[in-house]
Amino acid sequence: MRRFPRGGLYAINRDQDAGDPLECALEKAIRGGLAVFQYRRKTGPREGREHEAARLLQICRRSGIPLIVNDDVELARRIGADGVHLGRGDTSLAAAREVLGRNAIIGVSCYDSVPRAQRLERAGADYVAFGRFFPSRTKPLATPADAGILTEARRLLTIPIVAIGGITPANGAVLRRAGADVLAVVDAVFGAADPEAAVRAFEALFANGGRHDV
Numbered sequence: 001m002r003r004f005p006r007g008g009l010y011a012i013n014r015d016q017d018a019g020d021p022l023e024c025a026l027e028k029a030i031r032g033g034l035a036v037f038q039y040r041r042k043t044g045p046r047e048g049r050e051h052e053a054a055r056l057l058q059i060c061r062r063s064g065i066p067l068i069v070n071d072d073v074e075l076a077r078r079i080g081a082d083g084v085h086l087g088r089g090d091t092s093l094a095a096a097r098e099v100l101g102r103n104a105i106i107g108v109s110c111y112d113s114v115p116r117a118q119r120l121e122r123a124g125a126d127y128v129a130f131g132r133f134f135p136s137r138t139k140p141l142a143t144p145a146d147a148g149i150l151t152e153a154r155r156l157l158t159i160p161i162v163a164i165g166g167i168t169p170a171n172g173a174v175l176r177r178a179g180a181d182v183l184a185v186v187d188a189v190f191g192a193a194d195p196e197a198a199v200r201a202f203e204a205l206f207a208n209g210g211r212h213d214v
């Protein structure tokens with residue numbers, strides 16, 4: 001199993017992205033320097049999602065980046081994914097760990113709550129995600145978060161911190177300075193005409209090796 005990185009871009013596919021175009025887009029994003037990929041599919045038959053996820057996992061394996069499955073612990077187990085990302089109301093962290101094992105990457109959404117992140121770090125989470133920080137087409141009604149949360153989290157947590165929500169190369173620097181290790185995006189990569197160039201556009205934000213003084 002791969003470990004979750006301390007820096008880089010984390011891209012999540014859109015639910016409408018499917019089939020060969022998604023595979024092609026992922027390959028291009030990886031060529032651009034993508035650090036982590038999350039497979040998110042809320043619709044369609046389970047068998048189809050399993051086949052698709054398995055093909056995408058092969059692409060990630062060849063490139064040496066982790067594939068994280070959104071919400072679906074059983075799907076992650078069946079394809080041998082590197083881990084799972086859990087939101088509020090999903091499978092508990094303890095149950096996911098029991099199914100996937102101690103080496104799996106388990107990330108959790110913490111929205112705008114540092115106490116939730118502290119509690120889940122103690123429970124064994126491998127990374128925590130905060131946001132949304134900016135207006136987001138993917139989740140326009142998501143709870144807004146302030147960049148100051150990242151600074152507080154950086155002071156109190158030891159695991160990697162992910163920021164998500166409307167992030168672009170132009171506004172991502174403030175989140176890196178505040179304390180985010182990893183920036184997570186959806187449309188900024190998988191909604192782009194050229195996913196490889198889209199990922200490269202974030203490169204300068206991580207060029208200092210993960211420090212927060214960009």
